[in-house]
Amino acid sequence: xxxxxxxxxxxxxxxxxxxxxxxxxxxxxxxxxxxxxxxxxxxxxxxxxxxxxxxxxxxxxxxxxxxxxxxxxxxxxxxxxxxxxxxxxxxxxxxxxxxxxxxxxxxxxxxxxxxxxxxxxxxxxxxxxxxxxxxxxxxxxxxxxxxxxxxxxxxxxxxxxxxxxxxxxxxxxxxx
Numbered sequence: 001x002x003x004x005x006x007x008x009x010x011x012x013x014x015x016x017x018x019x020x021x022x023x024x025x026x027x028x029x030x031x032x033x034x035x036x037x038x039x040x041x042x043x044x045x046x047x048x049x050x051x052x053x054x055x056x057x058x059x060x061x062x063x064x065x066x067x068x069x070x071x072x073x074x075x076x077x078x079x080x081x082x083x084x085x086x087x088x089x090x091x092x093x094x095x096x097x098x099x100x101x102x103x104x105x106x107x108x109x110x111x112x113x114x115x116x117x118x119x120x121x122x123x124x125x126x127x128x129x130x131x132x133x134x135x136x137x138x139x140x141x142x143x144x145x146x147x148x149x150x151x152x153x154x155x156x157x158x159x160x161x162x163x164x165x166x167x168x169x170x171x172x173x174x175x176x
Contacts, residue, residue, distance in 0.1 A: 014090040015047050018071050022046075025072070035075045045082045049074045051090070052083030 022043075026033040050070045054062065074080060098106065 011047065011090055013092050015043060017092060018047065018050070018067070019043050021068055022071055022075070025068075032072070032075070038075065038078075040078070041075050046071050046074045048084075048086065049080065049082045051086040051088060055086060055088070 022036060026036040050067060053070050074082075
């Protein structure tokens, strides 16, 4: 049976990103801050609402702003149908920001990997060895270049015999 942990992890990441965005909006927008604190609203139902809305749309890709708008809509509306639990996998695209030290380490690793690859190439490591080939028969050469077999010797001897001139044959009578 398949392990359910990866599905839960992706949903948790998605939930964390939505929650962080909503909290930032509540901090920056007093009106939304009141809406965000409603007793009958919670992040789990918000995620459930988003997933069901996406499923009903039959569209598989949304921009961040479209997803955030669904989350805000959930909190804005008091009478909203959340929908049923939805077993699905959520893919979250986000930009990874590296520190200067991480960039330096990644660059050095790339340089080391390239140097190792070039050294191995020069040494021939990892190079495919060609299978030895058997000598091919060259059919353009004359038979004299190859050792004689018994049949070839007989043919040569027959050709070497002096040929006798055909003798005329006398025919008497009529053939028809």
